[in-house]
Amino acid sequence: MINLKTFNLVLHDLENNHDEFIAVLDRIIKLAVDVFKGTEELQEEILDYNDIYQIIIPEINFNFWLKVSNGSIIYKKGLNPSASFEVIYPKDILLKILKREIHGTDAYMKGIIKVNGDLSQGLRYTRLFRLLLIYINNGFKKKLNGK
Numbered sequence: 001m002i003n004l005k006t007f008n009l010v011l012h013d014l015e016n017n018h019d020e021f022i023a024v025l026d027r028i029i030k031l032a033v034d035v036f037k038g039t040e041e042l043q044e045e046i047l048d049y050n051d052i053y054q055i056i057i058p059e060i061n062f063n064f065w066l067k068v069s070n071g072s073i074i075y076k077k078g079l080n081p082s083a084s085f086e087v088i089y090p091k092d093i094l095l096k097i098l099k100r101e102i103h104g105t106d107a108y109m110k111g112i113i114k115v116n117g118d119l120s121q122g123l124r125y126t127r128l129f130r131l132l133l134i135y136i137n138n139g140f141k142k143k144l145n146g147k
């Protein structure tokens with residue numbers, strides 16, 4: 001299992017090693033999916049979801065989607081034409097969001113990230129993303145404190 005120190009190293013790699021950005025981001029996404037799958041409380045938070053979220057990072061030609069349905073989550077690389085909501089991130093902004101230097105909603109309001117889909121799906125995506133960051137952070141703290 002990854003710990004906070006490893007996660008921070010991964011983020012550092014994202015910032016300083018552009019050639020490996022996709023591989024590092026892939027590891028972070030897989031971590032997030034593992035957190036969802038291993039946290040019953042989090043699965044309960046997304047029981048009413050039935051959405052496919054498409055994420056696009058044009059500068060590096062990296063696209064992936066998340067299917068969130070009935071408390072489960074699936075991660076796949078590529079494009080999904082059935083996606084109900086799409087987010088287009090500049091690479092540097094996605095990194096800042098992961099490092100908690102900026103909130104995704106702030107970036108959207110400033111026109112830095114683009115979205116396609118209706119507002120209700122956007123709110124659900126935002127909730128999902130925030131829950132993920134909270135659970136990852138709490139999981140690291142518990143592990144570091146020996147709980």
